[in-house]
Amino acid sequence: ELKVEQNPLFLSMQEGKNYTIYCNYSTTSDRLYWYRQDPGKSLESLFVLLSNGAVKQEGRLMASLDTKARLSTLHITAAVHDLSATYFCAVDPNYGGSQGNLIFGKGTKLSVKP
């Protein structure tokens, strides 16, 4: 059974600081997704990582995937208040071909303070 663990679960940051959210998963997978959720809202897709070594960047966020270590990171650079949200990683448990199901981590609630 695939398990997806995120840490930390809660993160309070100061504006301008850097930090990394970690997503570990327990079985072989080659597809990983990062989502953002604002309170009371739906999930917004941030990154789709489809191979070992994949790195994607959008603004102050950068995501990477190491399938051998079964680890993905979401790095935040020079945080701003607008990044305050809950961030989820989700793993496709079907190595080599998707079947339409994802297993989510519990989420990291990020709060960026002045």
Added chain:
Amino acid sequence: NAGVTQTPKFQVLKTGQSMTLQCAQDMNHEYMSWYRQDPGMGLRLIHYSVGAGITDQGEVPNGYNVSRSTTEDFPLRLLSAAPSQTSVYFCASSPDSSDYGYTFGSGTRLTVV
């Protein structure tokens, strides 16, 4: 394109009642899935489908039924609602390669009293 449309947005049920949560997408996506979100639990997969006529169980399928008669629609049925099914329900869809990620609906907030 409306994307993924979920109805209703809010619902209160009494224990033992049944209801259907609707999910429709207009993007011709093959993959559709249902998740529930509870505080501190992330999203947990209930049922999913890789195409019309094909469904499978996820992590927490008990108490829920699904069917997929068309590509566009993937309704979730609660057979006999229980307070433990109080949650926010999200429907998602993706093209069959899932290389472009999944699109989520706006959610249905269900309370069972």
